[in-house]
Each structure stands twice: as structure tokens, then as C-alpha cells.
Amino acid sequence: MSRALPxxxxxxxxxxxxxxxxxxxxxxxRDIDGGSPFATLYKWLFLLLVAGFVVVPLIxxxxxxxxxxxxxxxxxxxxxxxxxxxxxxxxxxxxxxWQLIANSLIISSLTVLLVLVTAxxxxxxxxxxxxxxxxMLLNYLTMGLLFPAxxxxxxxxxxxxxxxxxxxxxxxxxxxxxxxxxxxxxxxxRFFKDLPEELLEAALVDGCSYLNFFRYVTLPLSxxxxxxxxxxxxxxxxxxxxxxxxxxxxxxxxxxxxxxxVYQGEYSAEWSLILAFITLTILPTLLxxxxxxxxxxxxxTAGAVKG
Amino acid sequence: MVATALxxxxxxxxLPALLLFLPPALLLFxxxxxxxxxxxxxxxxxxxxxFGRPTNWIGLRNYFSxxxxxxxxxxxxxxxxxxVVSLLVQLPLALTLAIMLAEKFRGSVFLRMLFFMxxxxxxxxxxxxxxxxYDGDYxxxxxxxxxxxxxxxxxxxxxxxxxxxxxxxxxxKYFGFHMMLFIAALQGMDRNLIEAARIDGATRxxxxxxxxxxxxxxTIRLSVFFAVVGSLQLFDLVMPLTRGGPxxxxxxxxxxxxxxxxxxxxxxxxxxxxxxxxxICVTVAFTYKRWFMRDE
Numbered sequence: 001m002s003r004a005l006p007x008x009x010x011x012x013x014x015x016x017x018x019x020x021x022x023x024x025x026x027x028x029x030r031d032i033d034g035g036s037p038f039a040t041l042y043k044w045l046f047l048l049l050v051a052g053f054v055v056v057p058l059i060x061x062x063x064x065x066x067x068x069x070x071x072x073x074x075x076x077x078x079x080x081x082x083x084x085x086x087x088x089x090x091x092x093x094x095x096x097x098w099q100l101i102a103n104s105l106i107i108s109s110l111t112v113l114l115v116l117v118t119a120x121x122x123x124x125x126x127x128x129x130x131x132x133x134x135x136m137l138l139n140y141l142t143m144g145l146l147f148p149a150x151x152x153x154x155x156x157x158x159x160x161x162x163x164x165x166x167x168x169x170x171x172x173x174x175x176x177x178x179x180x181x182x183x184x185x186x187x188x189x190r191f192f193k194d195l196p197e198e199l200l201e202a203a204l205v206d207g208c209s210y211l212n213f214f215r216y217v218t219l220p221l222s223x224x225x226x227x228x229x230x231x232x233x234x235x236x237x238x239x240x241x242x243x244x245x246x247x248x249x250x251x252x253x254x255x256x257x258x259x260x261x262v263y264q265g266e267y268s269a270e271w272s273l274i275l276a277f278i279t280l281t282i283l284p285t286l287l288x289x290x291x292x293x294x295x296x297x298x299x300x301t302a303g304a305v306k307g
Numbered sequence: 308m309v310a311t312a313l314x315x316x317x318x319x320x321x322l323p324a325l326l327l328f329l330p331p332a333l334l335l336f337x338x339x340x341x342x343x344x345x346x347x348x349x350x351x352x353x354x355x356x357x358f359g360r361p362t363n364w365i366g367l368r369n370y371f372s373x374x375x376x377x378x379x380x381x382x383x384x385x386x387x388x389x390x391v392v393s394l395l396v397q398l399p400l401a402l403t404l405a406i407m408l409a410e411k412f413r414g415s416v417f418l419r420m421l422f423f424m425x426x427x428x429x430x431x432x433x434x435x436x437x438x439x440x441y442d443g444d445y446x447x448x449x450x451x452x453x454x455x456x457x458x459x460x461x462x463x464x465x466x467x468x469x470x471x472x473x474x475x476x477x478x479x480k481y482f483g484f485h486m487m488l489f490i491a492a493l494q495g496m497d498r499n500l501i502e503a504a505r506i507d508g509a510t511r512x513x514x515x516x517x518x519x520x521x522x523x524x525x526t527i528r529l530s531v532f533f534a535v536v537g538s539l540q541l542f543d544l545v546m547p548l549t550r551g552g553p554x555x556x557x558x559x560x561x562x563x564x565x566x567x568x569x570x571x572x573x574x575x576x577x578x579x580x581x582x583x584x585x586x587i588c589v590t591v592a593f594t595y596k597r598w599f600m601r602d603e
Binding site for chain 1: 320321323324325327328329331332333335336338339340341342343344346347350357400403404407408418420421422423424425427428429430431432435436437439440442444445446447449450479483487539540542543546547561564565568569574577578581582584585588589592
């Protein structure tokens, strides 16, 4: 599936291959509706119902940030009668919000960078170099797919503490990288293996070293899979809660999921402020989703399937 | 001659790559994944608060006390409930939507994206949004109750309803992901089979029942597997909603591990929970491999 990624422009994903062949559009349209107009009606009612279930909480959250507390109580669903810009304004002009976003960005970027570097190098070796123990070491890494970080969270905490990395970005980043390695190496290795074998042979004959081949041939050809693996690592790191919760203990280091929990604790009943804060923290995620939906959808589903 | 030259060239340059490329990943993995898991097994045999070295060996007593803790039973039950709801509600919902949206028509791509969106949102944000939805004073649910002149319930604050409330959020957040799995499978499917069935006079329902669904079995298994694994990892979503409460009524395995092990710095006890969770995860993974992948 991941191999199909580069092909589709815009929204067209692996899908296209199968859907494309001739069958006239008209007949297919009738296909889904089962023909009868009632079926179409029920189908749309059902789809709208589910869409409402998904969207109403989100819209109410965004709009809630524009309401005064009093209005929120009487009118939680509708548009605000008086648009209260101060909730959003106060947060956007607070150092606190930007500190959280900055921390999250630093942690996620470091994680992505380290995952891409270490995983692609290892995947390259597993894909192209035959040595005694290749298979064994790959299986060893693949064990990482079997269990989540939470199973070993306490020893992990003690380890990070003994390294003196508690309350540092690295204390969160290194375990995150380690736990994403298994999936990343598998995805990358498969892609590397699917690249034409002749490339490597030709390069070797011409006296190119493995290191240069990796640097100048494999990596440039692997941009789509690197984007997919990077996106998966980024989303997990950006949204991650348990590892930072255990490893960090000063507000100044908190990424946004921790910060927003603290914020909620402080302003427990001031829902309009909290809703504005939630909106502003999910905004980067939603923007990224809209911009990179191709990689995110394909990455998260393909990544999961490969596991 | 050429072949041997080629071969030696091939092996010549391999060593630097091997020595440079493999160690970073292997070291990170060993230090931060494999060793902690081993240490969890070791620490779980001690009564230890994390300071100094573990010296107070108590054998398997941590495990006994985990099994005796009421919250552990509740966590297991809740993880089971999540799996049941995933199978009975989420999976049929995702499958139905996938069958509707796998075809191209106006709005289908938009709806797919819309339904997938909750999966991308952070669990923490989702949990907070729904703690607003459920809020007895300001929440959306409260407004609906008030519109009918009824007293708004505090769902999250009652031990009887807290888990049900969490389950709704679980479905809200994850059905889109399962839908996408099915859509990907449906689009990879050989349309000729469906066409053949149609030409042979199969009705729409028969096509689904006898052709499409059987072809989807591997994906259905995969979806079940993810539901099980996801349930075993569920934590971030529960924290902003209930923190496992009230009275442990909405604990999951991981939130139980966090609230009873990590927060109280009971390293031995918490490690024992971790080991139990580890054993469950590995068993699930191998069972899946054994029973579900053999005919592929």
C-alpha cells in the first residue's frame, strides 16, 4: 500500500487503481444506492446523523470559546449572540500557550528526526546487506510491535532518572524514538527492498560505496515513505501524554497535552476559557491534517496494517 | 572472475555500513525497550519505592496483591467492555459507513475525511471536549436534558455511568480509523467478482452478504485485533474524562497502572501490573498470528 502513495495526486490514494477501470460512472452510482430513492434517502439520513455525531462536539467547542460563561450555560449549541474575542485573545497573547506549543514542537521534531535517521539506516542494512544474524536482529527489533511503552513505564522512568535525563526533552524523546523503531524499520525496509536491485548493483560496479548509495540514491528515492514514517512519528509524539507525564515535572518543559490538563485544573469551571484553549491546541493538528491528509491517512492506516 | 570481483566488491564496502548504521537503532531499542521490560519483571519481585537499590525481595507477592485489588478486576472488566463495544457497535458502524463511502459520489471523500478526523485529534483534547459535552452544568448533554425539562445528570461523576460515557467517546474517536481500514480493503477488491455476482442476479444485499463481506474477513480480523490492542493501551482518553474514577469504576489496565503504581511510586507493584499487561499483549499478538493469519 505504501508503494502506491507517490502515485496519487491530491486525494487520490491507492484506491484509484481499483476504482479507475471503465465501469460507467452512472451504473456505479446506482450500485451504491441500491437503486431505490428510499434507500438513497435513508443512506443520506444515516450519513448526516453520523456526521452530526462527529461534528457537533467539535463545533460546540470552537464556538464555546467565543461565548461568555453565562451564555455558554443557556446556549451551548448555537452561534454566540455576543462574540467574546477576549478568551482567544488572552490565550494567544499569553507566553504560556506559545511555550507549550514550542515544547511540543521541539519534542516532536527531535523525535521525528531521530526516528528517520536511526530507522532508515537500520532498515537499509536489513534490506541490502546480507550478514549472519540479519534475520535474527530484524526479528529482535520487530518484538517492539508486540507491546506498548506503558508496560515498562516504571523501569523506563528509573532508567531515564539514572541517566540524569528527567525533566529534559531527551528524556521523553529517546523512549519515544525507541518505541517507534520497530514499525518504522519495517515500513522503510519493505520500501527499500522494493527499489530496483539493479540500482545497487550498478552503483557498486561503478565503485560507489554503500554509504554513498544510501545517501545519494536510497534516501532521495524514498521521500514518500520517509514522509509517511515521519508523519506517524510526529502525530504520535505531538499527541503523546503518558511519557511526558512521567518524565517531565516542571511546567516550563510541558508539551501541550500536559499543559492543557494543568490549565483545566486551574480554571476548572471556566469552560469558555478551557474551550478556547482546546481549540487553539487542536488547531495545529487540524491544519496539519488538512495539509498532509494524504500522508496521514495512508500512513496511519498503512502503518497499522503492516504491523 | 567478474562475478567474484563483483562479490568481493559487494562485501568489501559492507562493513562500514554495518558498523555505522545498525548500532544506533539497536542500542536505543535495547536500552529503552528491551531492558526496561526485563527490569519490570525483576522489579516486580521487590517491594520498592524507587530509591536506592531494590533489596526487599518479596517473591510473587506483588502479583497476588494486584490480583486482589478491586481496581484490577474493574480494569479488566472495562477493557473487556471496550472490546465488546468495539465488536458490537464500532465494527458494524465502520463497516456500514465504509461500504457506503467506498464508492465515489459527491461528498464521499469529504465525509471520509470528516469521519477520520477524530482519530487524528489527540486523546487528551478529545477527552476534554467530551468532559465539556458531559458537563452537568454547561455541557451539551445538560442542555438537551434541560430542553426537555429534565434534571441534567453528571454522567462522569457517577460510578454507574462513567464507563458508559467513556465508551461513547471511544467509539467517537476510533470508528473512523476502522472505516478507513475497510475502505482501503474495499478499494483493493476485485470488482469483477461483485460484477459477476450482479450479472448472476444477486441482489445488492446478497452481493454484500456472499461476496463483499467474505472478502473482507481478513480486514475484519485486523480491525478486531486493533480494537483489542487499542483497548489494552487506552489511557490518554480516560485521564481527562474521569482519571479512572469515580471509585475506580472507569479504570483501564494502563490507567490502573498509572494511578496505583506510578503516582504512588510503588515500583514493584506497578511493574507487576506492567508485566501482566505485557503478557496479555504478547498473548494477543501471538494468538492473532496463530489463529488469524494462518490462511493468508
